[in-house]
Amino acid sequence: MTAAPVIAVLGGGIGGLATAAFLRRAGLGCTVYEQARELKEIGAGLVVAPNLARLLRRLGVLDTLAADAVCLDVGWEFRRWADGRVLSSEDLREACQDLYGERTYTVHRAALLAALASAVPPETVRLGKRCVSVEVGSRVGLRFADGSRAEADVVVGADGVHSVVRAAFVESAAPAYSGLCAFRALVPAERAPALARRRAQTLWLGPGHHLVHYPVAGGRLVNLVAFAPAGGYATESWTATATVEEFLAEFDGWDERLVELIRAGGTPGRWALLDRAPLTRWSHGPVTLLGDAAHPMFPFFGQGAAQSVEDAAVLATCLASAPPEEALRRYESLRIPRTTRLQEASHGRAHVNHLPDGPEQRARDAAFASGDPLRDNGWIYAYEPGDVQGSGSAA
Incomplete structure (x- = not known):
């Protein structure tokens, strides 16, 4: 039996915690590295549309979230x-x-983050860990601003619109x-x-x-x-x-x-x-992107958080069913067409609305x-x- 891969998730926002929760549901462990000293969301409200609600129900957190949401x-x-x-x-x-x-x-972003955190064991999350470099060798090496290091077999860059992982591995236009x-x-x-x-x-x-x-x-x-x-x-x-x-x-x-x-x-x-133009590639060997790091989009369809959680669900299933690099290729092939369509639809909405x-x-x-x-x-x-x-x- 092949040992389960060591998975590192960079970023403890909605996408990162959803990834940890879905990996756990698929029988895989991971460590989430978050640069902040506490798990928090700076933003305000968001819409939990049915595609996101179904996934939150699958994780067992929708009822908890709905208690402080507005239907x-x-x-x-x-x-x-x-x-x-x-x-x-x-x-x-x-x-x-x-x-x-x-x-x-509709919910406050902090409420969604808390609901996702409830599906992740606390010891999974390492706070105060700002990643400053990612290097691919026989394994993936991570270096943090505090001088500490870590290694993993798979790295998921869920580190937002200013992603360190995307800057290091994925060619994209300014x-x-x-x-x-x-x-x-x-x-x-x-x-x-x-x-x-x-x-x-x-x-x-x-x-x-x-x-x-x-x-x-x-x-x-x-x-x-x-x-x-x-x-x-x-x-x-x-x-x-x-x-x-x-x-x-x-x-x-x-x-x-x-x-x-x-x-x-x-x-x-x-x-x-x-x-930002849609990317045609998210993965580099055992390293991939997720959420805003992969597909930042204008908020005109209210799908940013939903697409991050969808990414997490698909990525976890892929990693549970194939070797890491094959799984990451499958993941991006499934997700890029959908997120690209949403990026383009959101982009075009500004003209219509204005x-x-x-x-x-x-x-x-x-x-x-x-x-x-x-x-x-x-x-x-x-x-x-x-x-x-x-x-x-x-x-």
Whole structure:
């Protein structure tokens, strides 16, 4: 019997912990190396769509997460920027369950991270370990900023958009200026307008801008994220901030309820959206990428976390069923077509959402009114990482 490979996962975020949880479920161990001194998520809210909900249920953590989540009744609710007129909306209360077997939730990122951490033995995670180099020899050598070293048979780079692993092994073009930036804030529910406290994911569309809000943390907070022209802003960091006045200036003249929501959010975060072309290769021998390290995407479909967890599920099954390098080749062949399609779809959404008022905007609004995005995006929500030895649902 061949000994199980020693697996190192670089990064203890959503993708890294999901990898550890799915590896454990597949009968494989690993060590997660996280540079922070504690497991935490800096970001705010995210959408747990049915494709992610199914995988969390498979790990046995969905019920725990749902206790502090918001189960949406309405989604894909598009509104006009100036007056809030509803362009289209989807009833998620029954249709989502009927179509995809799960509801759609909104959660704080920290709650999802905690749920995943509950599926991983604490001794699996090593904190305060910032990897500074990865070298492939007879085994993969890891060197950390504190001077310590480790070796592994397989290394998974789940180390985010500024991945050390990707920089070392995978040729990729430098990120390009997208011309867009994002603002984000968390608003206490008691300070938010009634419209934003509903169990709804709402998207306001206007010239050159759009804004999304939905409740999180059991309805105690409203997550707010907005997209606007970046001007000369190019800082790609979730710890960077703006002023309330800068945020308000971008949405001057919009519906007064949005102005109220922005004011109630306090100091907003701000980051630039940098454009990265999809990679055609994630693996180098026994080293591979996962999550944002492999496929950073604009957040316009709300699938960043979901795709990281899908990666983890497929990778674990591949590693449990084949020698490491063969498994990694199989993993990327299964995942790259899907994540590339999502990257490209997310990229194209900015133009659609930001049309100036006029004939093209009116045609878009008419298309929304007659559309059914919950069914139209079935290729996203019905995905099931099943038997990766086959060519069906995992492709």
